[in-house]
Amino acid sequence: MNLKSRAKINLTLDVLYKRKDGYHEVKMIMQEIELSDNIVFKECNKIEVNCSHPFVPSGSSNLVYKAVELVKEATGVDAGISIEIEKKIPVAAGLGGGSSNAATTIIGLNKLWDLGLTDQEMENIASKLGADVPFFVKGGTQLATGIGEDLTKLTKAPKLWVVLAKPNLGISTKEVYQNLDANKILCHPKTDRMITAIEKKDIKEICTNVGNVLESVTLHRYSNVRILKSKMSEMGANSSLMSGSGPTVYGLCEGYDKAIQIAKGLGPLSEEIFVTKFV
Incomplete structure (x- = not known):
């Protein structure tokens, strides 16, 4: 099987x-x-x-x-x-x-x-x-x-294409959390707004409300992760974010062609790049 x-x-x-x-x-x-x-x-x-x-x-x-x-x-x-x-x-x-x-x-x-x-x-x-x-x-x-x-x-999210780019490094989730001071987080993701956006299948609002507080640790420590995120946005991703504790960064795109274009443009910055989509 x-x-x-x-x-x-x-x-x-x-x-x-x-x-x-x-x-x-x-x-x-x-x-x-x-x-x-x-x-x-x-x-x-x-x-x-x-x-x-x-x-x-x-x-x-x-x-x-x-x-x-x-x-x-x-x-x-x-x-x-x-x-x-x-x-x-x-x-x-x-x-x-x-x-x-x-x-x-x-x-x-x-x-x-x-x-x-x-x-x-x-x-x-x-x-x-x-x-x-x-x-x-x-x-x-x-x-x-x-x-x-x-x-x-939750309600099934609307279809979005995802560009994934992983720099050539591994990051320990435990270490990221150990270096996070929960009392000093200044900007929390608007998770409730995200839930509403998903329910309404509002792609613009979904892309607007992505957020990850662990970026405050990982992006500060690893410049290549920070550069990847910035590059995805520059190339036209609807939004870009680090997933989990990193180091993978993803970009959300409404169209497959845009996702492929971004993936090709990221080639020099990352050895592992994938184009996939929401299930």
Whole structure:
């Protein structure tokens, strides 16, 4: 069995405060996009997880392996599985690739082993793997609160093309949050306005209200991320923003031709460039 494991971008990402447990309280809108990895499931008498990408671990240190263990633990199934991850989503990029792979594994095993798990039950398992993982169980357009695990399904967003550009560097989400002072955030994204814009399918308002407070850390520390964002806007993207903690920057475009034009113009600035669209 083969399943697509799609990436996401953040239309908004707001940090409200640092919680007593050390995590940050967030309010953000995540949007699933068509760029995807391919997950191949094969019957096996043990758990095997393999990925050809040099920066993605195989075996038990991969989040997919942990997802298999949690599904088995939750359901009592005594079975093995071989999983091959064919990567297309950039790694350590703010696009949720690893989280998506884990969620897709839970979905895949639910189908393959005929477990009958509900979306909520799969999200409960996913929440044990990371804050972004539950989002990918249903995907689409969702509001995430808490540390990212409290999800509200939103109206399907209107079709927009997305230009993704990832500089040749990886960024630690943990380090970005450690360097963010939630008390000193001066400009918070207007997430409620974004929700209204999505409901009305108002592309202009969607593009106007994108925002990510983590840019205050990443753009300050990495000039190439800052340059990419500026270049996308200069070349005519309806809006540009960093996704997650970075370093990937995306540009939103109403038309495919404009997206392709921007992608070609960014060639000298980034080794990994993709044109995709909202799911």
